Amino acid sequence: MPTTTPTIPFSEPPYLTGLPSPYYKATHLRWQKACRDFISTHLLGNALQWDTEETVPEHVFTTFARAGMLVASLPAPLPVGWLGEVGIRGILGVVGVDEFDYVHTMIYCDEMARTGLAGPSGSITTGIAFGVPPILKYGTASLQARFLPDLLLGKKRICIAITEPEAGSDVANITTTATKTPDGKHYLVNGTKKWITNGIWSDYASMAVRTGGPGASGLSMLVVPLKGYAGVKMRRLKVGGQVSAGTTFIELDDVRVGVENLIGVEGQGMKYIMTNFNHERLTIAIGATRQARVALAAATEYVLKREAFGKALVEQPVVRHRIAKAGALLESQWAWVEQFVYQMTKLPKETADVELGGLTAMVKAQSGIVLNECAQVAMLLFGGNGYTKSGQGELVERIYREVPGIRIPGGSEDVMLDLGVRQLIKNFRVKTKAMERPKGSSRL
Structure with missing residues (x-):
C-alpha cells in the first residue's frame, strides 16, 4: 500500500513513496534504509559546504573505508573471495557481500547522489569504482595480491x-x-x-x-x-x-x-577499457538521474510556497507545464534505469557486455539530457534565487553548473548516442549472420 506520509512530488523514486515495484526485495529495502542513514550522517549534511571549499576532508574517505562503504561502488557481483581475504563479509550489518547485486549498487549510487552534487560522492568513490575493476577482471593473481588488499580496505587510493x-x-x-x-x-x-x-x-x-x-x-x-x-x-x-x-x-x-x-x-587494453566503461556509464546515469530529481523536487517545493501576482507560483499553468514536462522525462529515465539494472542482475557478465553495452552508452547520454532539462527548469522557476551562488537557490545553481560534467565525461553525449546505435546494429547483423544457411548447404 502507498505510504500515508506525503512527499514532495518527484522527490523520491516511486518505490520509496510506497508504490509497488517488482525490482526490490527485502534485502534491498534494508540496504536502502541503512545507506540513507549512513550517508546522511557522514556526507549529506556538509556536502554543499565541502564542495564550496573544493575538497572533502580525508576523514570522510576513512570513515567510508572502515564501514566497507567503498566496496559498494564496485560492479556487482562483488569480489567475494578478495573481500573475505581482507575481512569484509558484509556492509553496514544489513547485506552480505555474497548477496550484493546490481540493485544494491543502484540504491547506493542513488543515495550517494542525494546531495544533488557529483563532487562530494565522486571524491570518495570514483577511484575505487573505476580503477580497481581492471585489476579484478584482468590482473594476474600476483598483481591482485600486491594491490587489492590495500585498495579494498582504503589504505591506498x-x-x-x-x-x-x-x-x-x-x-x-x-x-x-x-x-x-x-x-x-x-x-x-x-x-x-x-x-x-x-x-x-x-x-x-x-x-x-x-x-x-x-x-x-x-x-x-x-x-x-x-x-x-x-x-x-x-x-x-x-x-x-x-x-x-x-x-x-x-x-x-x-x-x-x-x-x-x-x-x-x-x-x-582497448577491450579492458571498453568493458570497464559500462560500469562507469551506468553509475553516472544513476547518479545524474538522482541529481535531476533533487533539482526538480527543490523547484516543486519552492513554487508551492513562493507567491507572485497574489498567488503561489504553482497556481500558474505555465509553471505546472514546465514541471510536468521535466517530471515526465525524469520518471521515464528512472524507469529505464531500474529496468536496465534488473537486466544486469539476470544476465551473465559476458552477455550483458554485448547486449547492454550500446544501451549503457545511451542511458548515460539520456541521463545528461534529462538532468539538463530538470536543472534548467529548476533554475528558471527559482528565478533570481536560482542564479545566485548563495541562499535558497544555491544548490540548484550548483547543480545547473554540473550538467556539462555529466554530458561530457565518461564519453561525450553525441559520441555515446552514436555508439549506442552502432552497437545495436552490430548485434543485429551478427545475429542475422548466424541465422543464415551455410553456403552450399541443402538444409532448409
Whole structure:
C-alpha cells in the first residue's frame, strides 16, 4: 500500500513513496534504509559546504573505508573471495557481500547522489569504482595480491587514467607510451593524462598506455604509481562543476614501472577499457538521474510556497507545464534505469557486455539530457534565487553548473548516442549472420 506520509512530488523514486515495484526485495529495502542513514550522517549534511571549499576532508574517505562503504561502488557481483581475504563479509550489518547485486549498487549510487552534487560522492568513490575493476577482471593473481588488499580496505587510493589532452572519447588514439627497457624488466611511461578524477590523491592509476603501434590494437593497461613517485607531476584542474572530486592533470616523464604491473596482456587494453566503461556509464546515469530529481523536487517545493501576482507560483499553468514536462522525462529515465539494472542482475557478465553495452552508452547520454532539462527548469522557476551562488537557490545553481560534467565525461553525449546505435546494429547483423544457411548447404 502507498505510504500515508506525503512527499514532495518527484522527490523520491516511486518505490520509496510506497508504490509497488517488482525490482526490490527485502534485502534491498534494508540496504536502502541503512545507506540513507549512513550517508546522511557522514556526507549529506556538509556536502554543499565541502564542495564550496573544493575538497572533502580525508576523514570522510576513512570513515567510508572502515564501514566497507567503498566496496559498494564496485560492479556487482562483488569480489567475494578478495573481500573475505581482507575481512569484509558484509556492509553496514544489513547485506552480505555474497548477496550484493546490481540493485544494491543502484540504491547506493542513488543515495550517494542525494546531495544533488557529483563532487562530494565522486571524491570518495570514483577511484575505487573505476580503477580497481581492471585489476579484478584482468590482473594476474600476483598483481591482485600486491594491490587489492590495500585498495579494498582504503589504505591506498587509485584512479582510472584514460583521457588525454588530445584524446577524450577517442580512446583508440591516446599517445601516452610505455616502452620496455633493454633488459625487458620495466616500462618507461611518457605522456600526459587530463581530467583524471581523484588523481591528485591517488597512490596508483589503472592507466591506458600505448605499448604497440597506432590504433586500438596498440593499447595496454598498467598499474602506474603516482603520488610522490619519480617522474610523476600532478596538479589539480579548475573545472566548472564537481569541483571537490579532485580533477587532475598528470605529467609522466620516464616513469619506471615494472613489467609485472601490466594488467592482463599487451595489446588488449582497448577491450579492458571498453568493458570497464559500462560500469562507469551506468553509475553516472544513476547518479545524474538522482541529481535531476533533487533539482526538480527543490523547484516543486519552492513554487508551492513562493507567491507572485497574489498567488503561489504553482497556481500558474505555465509553471505546472514546465514541471510536468521535466517530471515526465525524469520518471521515464528512472524507469529505464531500474529496468536496465534488473537486466544486469539476470544476465551473465559476458552477455550483458554485448547486449547492454550500446544501451549503457545511451542511458548515460539520456541521463545528461534529462538532468539538463530538470536543472534548467529548476533554475528558471527559482528565478533570481536560482542564479545566485548563495541562499535558497544555491544548490540548484550548483547543480545547473554540473550538467556539462555529466554530458561530457565518461564519453561525450553525441559520441555515446552514436555508439549506442552502432552497437545495436552490430548485434543485429551478427545475429542475422548466424541465422543464415551455410553456403552450399541443402538444409532448409
